[in-house]
Amino acid sequence: MRISVPATSANLGPGFDSLGLAISLYNQVVIRPSKFHSVSLRGEGSNNPMLKDNNMFIAIFNDFYFNLAKKKRNFRFEFTNEVPLSRGLGSSSAVIVSAIASAYAIEGVKLEKEKLLNLALAYENHPDNITPAVMGGFNVASVQDNEVKSIRKELPRFLKAVVVIPNRPISTQLARKALPFKYSKEDTIFNIAHSSLLTAAFMTENWEMLKTASKDIVHQKYRMKQMPELFDVQKTALNNGALMSTLSGSGSTLFSLCYKEDSQRIESSLKKRFPHFRVLTRNFDNSGVRIED
Template sequence: MRISVPATSANLGPGFDCLGLAVSLKNQVVIRPSKFHSVSLKGEGANNPALKDNNMFISIFNDFYHNLSNKKRFFRFEFFNEIPLSRGLGSSSAVIVSAIASAYAIEGIELERDKLLNLALAYESHPDNITPAVMGGFNVATVQDNEVKYINKHMPRSLKAVIVVPNRPISTQLSRKTLPFKYSKEDTVFNISHSSLLTAAFMSENWEMLKYASQDMVHQKYRMKHMPELFDVQKTALKNGALMSTLSGSGSTLFSIAYNQEANKLEQALKAKFPHFRVFTLDFDNQGVKIEI
């Protein structure tokens, strides 16, 4: 069995903990019957032995598999990771979603995506990453009565994602600690209005509105202070064709959207100015989690 889950970019500026979308960078896991437990890891994290020994995927998979089956079986897990670790691209959400979905698939139990999403919520309380990981596309999501309530929209082929991955992470735990304990009414209203406008822009495909709607007063400026060059990355992106440019999740990745015809120019401008960072262009992913048996 092969399972793949896309990378995600969450928050999207003002949509703190509620807006997110999926891009075509994927983590894949191949699971095979085996006479004994074994693990192989290629791609991102392959040089980190701790990821094999303390593997979150296997821990979650085993929890669900043992609850679903009375059998004692061994598997070989082959991980092919494209999603950078600890860079704000949803690598943890990809692990959670793929582990749960594969446990059900191996037992031949149909698992609806809505149920998968709510099972994943127990491991990731913020729905802005797990929802696009499961559903693909652009998503507006919130949690009510321990269930994810969401609206999903496919992203068009006329747009590309341009990603800048710095050479070091920003700790999610540390970055959350730097956020203010209280916000002014003005900043709160600013973000409510801009996240509403950003959602409307995505749903109506009014892409020219993204630059205005994606502004934020709640989290980006506080988090980006841990890596001040990100302000320059964002400014450079907006000057070179980006329709919007926002911190991806809690960082340190910067995520931008551009029209197809502008994406290469934007990528080259960012590569020229920030040669020590990884810069690449991606399509958007509208499939979400995918299982092949």
């Protein structure tokens, strides 16, 4: 069995812990029956032996598989990772979603995406990454009574994602600690208004509104101060035609959305100015988690 899960970019500026979308950059795992347990790892994280020995995917998979099958079996897990670790592109969500989905698939138990999403919530208590990882596309999500409520919108092929992946991470824990303990009423209203406008812009495909709607004053500036180059990355992307440019999750990746015809210029400008960072242009993913027997 082969399972793939896309990278995700969460928050999208003002949509703190509630907005996210899926990008065509994938973590994939092939699972085969085996006489003994074994793991192979290629791509992102392959130079880290701890990922083989202390693998979150296998721990979650084994828990769900045992609960479903009421027995233990050995498998060979072959991981091919494209999603960078600890860079704000949803690598942990990809692991959680793929582990749960594959345990059900191996045992032949049908799992609706809505149920998968709520099972994943137990491991990732914010829905902004796990929802697009499961559903694909652009998603608005909130949690009520320990259940994810979400609305999805497909993204057209004439839009592209340009991601700038720095050569070092921003700690999610430290990034949250950098945020103010309290916010003023004015700042709160600003973000509610812009998050609402951003959602409306995606849903009505008013792409020219994104630059205004994606403004945020609640979290980005505090997090980006930990890596000041990101302010210049954002400015460079916007000056070269990006429709929006936001910190991806808690960073350190900077995500930009643009028209297809502008993507090469934006990518080239970013590569020239930030040669020590990785710059990738990708389509958006509208499928979410996929399983092939």
